[in-house]
Every structure is written in C-alpha cells, then in structure tokens.
Amino acid sequence: MNAAEELKQSFPESVTGVGLQTNKPLAVIKKEDLLMIAGKVKEMGFDNLSVVTGIDYVDHFEVIYNFFSYNNKQNLALKVILERENPAVDSLFSLYKVADWLERETYDLVGIRFSGHPNLVRILLPDGWEGHPLRKDYDMNKEQWVTIGEDGEDIVSTDGSGILRRK
Amino acid sequence: MEKGGFRVDPVTIDTTKIKTEKKEPETALEKLEDTGLISTLLAARERKGLVLLTTIDQVFNWARLSSLWPVTSGLACCAIEMMAVAMAHHDIARFGMEIFRASPRQADLMFVAGTVTKRMAPRVKLLYEMMAEPKWVISVGSCANTGGPYHESYCVLKGVDNIIPVDVYIPGCPPRPEAWLYGVIQLREKIKNEGYGAKWGLNK
Numbered sequence: 001m002n003a004a005e006e007l008k009q010s011f012p013e014s015v016t017g018v019g020l021q022t023n024k025p026l027a028v029i030k031k032e033d034l035l036m037i038a039g040k041v042k043e044m045g046f047d048n049l050s051v052v053t054g055i056d057y058v059d060h061f062e063v064i065y066n067f068f069s070y071n072n073k074q075n076l077a078l079k080v081i082l083e084r085e086n087p088a089v090d091s092l093f094s095l096y097k098v099a100d101w102l103e104r105e106t107y108d109l110v111g112i113r114f115s116g117h118p119n120l121v122r123i124l125l126p127d128g129w130e131g132h133p134l135r136k137d138y139d140m141n142k143e144q145w146v147t148i149g150e151d152g153e154d155i156v157s158t159d160g161s162g163i164l165r166r167k
Numbered sequence: 168m169e170k171g172g173f174r175v176d177p178v179t180i181d182t183t184k185i186k187t188e189k190k191e192p193e194t195a196l197e198k199l200e201d202t203g204l205i206s207t208l209l210a211a212r213e214r215k216g217l218v219l220l221t222t223i224d225q226v227f228n229w230a231r232l233s234s235l236w237p238v239t240s241g242l243a244c245c246a247i248e249m250m251a252v253a254m255a256h257h258d259i260a261r262f263g264m265e266i267f268r269a270s271p272r273q274a275d276l277m278f279v280a281g282t283v284t285k286r287m288a289p290r291v292k293l294l295y296e297m298m299a300e301p302k303w304v305i306s307v308g309s310c311a312n313t314g315g316p317y318h319e320s321y322c323v324l325k326g327v328d329n330i331i332p333v334d335v336y337i338p339g340c341p342p343r344p345e346a347w348l349y350g351v352i353q354l355r356e357k358i359k360n361e362g363y364g365a366k367w368g369l370n371k
Contacts (some may be wrong), residue, residue, distance in 0.1 A: 148293065
C-alpha cells in the first residue's frame, strides 16, 4: 500500500481519488481539507515540500504539492482542483516554511491566492506587472517594460520609455 | 644604438634659444619651423636617434585594440563559455584582454553574455552607461542577439540592441570559444579602422 492509499483509508471522504503520477503516488483531495491532510502527511514522515505547481486547464486550475520523505525515501503528491474564477486555497506556510516562496511563485505566475499566507506578493516579476503569465488567457501581444526608479525600485511601463533606444 | 633595434631618445629643449619676441610665421619654411617638427628632427639627428612618424588614429587605435578590458558581467550560460575563453586553453590574454574588471568604470568592452530578461535590461543598460568612453559591446549568443529560443517569451528582450548599441554579434547557443575569439578579432579589426574621434562623431 502506498502513501496515497494510506491517506484514502484515513480520510475516505476528503480524498476523492488516488493514482500514480510518473510512478509516484498521487492523491486528489478536496481543497477545504488541504490543511488537515497536509498535517497528516507531515505526521507520516514527509518532511520536505519540494515543489508547488499551478496549472491552468482553461476551465479550472489545479495545484499540485510534491512531498518527499528523507527518512523513507518516498514521494507523494497532493492535488487540489480549484474553480476558474478567483482560485484560492489554504496556505501550507504553517506546516512547511518553504511554502512561503513556493506559493509566492505560484501566485506570481498563475495567479492562485493562498489564504493565510503571511506575505503574498510577487516574487519573480516586478510588483506593477499586469497579468499572470502562465495563464492561458495572458495577453502575449502586450509588451511590458521594466525601468529602475530613483530608489532602485522596479517600474513597469508599456511604452518602453527610458529603456528602449531611439532608432 | 643597436643595429636593427629600436630606441627613442628624449629630446632636450635648449631654453636659451627660445625667442622672446613672438613673430608671426610668414613663409612656408617659417611655418614649418614654428611647428617644432624641424628642430625635433635636427635634434634627433644630432643624437643619432630614430624618428617615427605616424598618425593619431593609428597610435590610439593600436593602443585601444591591444588592451581591451572587459567588464565582469555574465547573464546566463554564455558566461560559462566566457570563463572558458578566459582560461588557459583558449587564453584571451593573447589579446591583452585577460583583465576582467570588476568595475565598469575601468572597462572598455562589455560582453552581453546570455539571456537579457526584461527585469535585467535596465541593469545592463546602467552598466553600459557607467562605462567610460570609448566603449564597445559584443553581443554573445542567440539570446542576446535576437532573443533566441525565448523570442516569444513575455519576459525576455528581443535582442540587446533594443537598449544599447552593439558592435559585434557572435551567433551560437552558446558560441564555441573559437567563435568567441573570432568575434574579438572582428572587433579589433573594427577598432583598427575607425577614426580617433569616431565615438564622438568627430571624424568617421
């Protein structure tokens, strides 16, 4: 029995499906029970949260949490399915401190909000950037440029003044 | 002096011979004497020295192209290739370029080595503007030339020549050190043939 099936036995109502993702156990869970199940996952010995991924499937979003156990050398993935409009899910920051940056990255590029996160701001793109680039409806034709302000802060502009050469 | 050798003797000026009354030169010979060229040649002949006549363009360009100091900046994987170029096997020191300066104030040349992202672009531009004239830029690799594999990305500049002028483009992903050195040689040829004040628009 793998870790995902153990979770299914412990929480038969919260875990809606189990399977394999690249030969590693995967459990699809309800988003309301994420914190409870992640607490159980941590008790099971999965001490490392490797990656948090957000995927845009046009009609819905998915967030995948990849856990790893250094003691047992095991992988486990949790998947939550979010609605298209205003996708939000609980933050895992209270359980895994690394979730701070991983969730900021997912918020930055996919635009999923993590409620309970202490500092949910962009991590890669500058603060003034419009849109979340890994969404399918991101406008690729709209160029955005970055310049440096007087205090060293990033300023986003759409016309490229102050950065592009005059030709 | 040694036969076949080359030695430049300093020319001493006899201050007693300086005319106190300044007279405007009239004839062609007087005008030539007024430049000091003839007295220099005569003094050199007395000392059995050699005189080298050249032009400002040639001397300055030779000095500039013989010791191009690059600024220490790398943006992505092309910078790893830059390290290979600088190491002993390919040895950029053959061109007098081994001194990668840690300050743009002391550098003549910038290798834009790697992907220029939108957020890095103002920093690259600032680095270029901090360099003292005369300065040159070599764009290295597909990313810096045109955007390369990231041409349709939302966050990558489509060619670094959108923000700063580029003298030489080196294609490759990343370019081999041989291609890199060929680009350096092309830049040296370019400097050799440009006018002394070309960077200021004085003579082309």
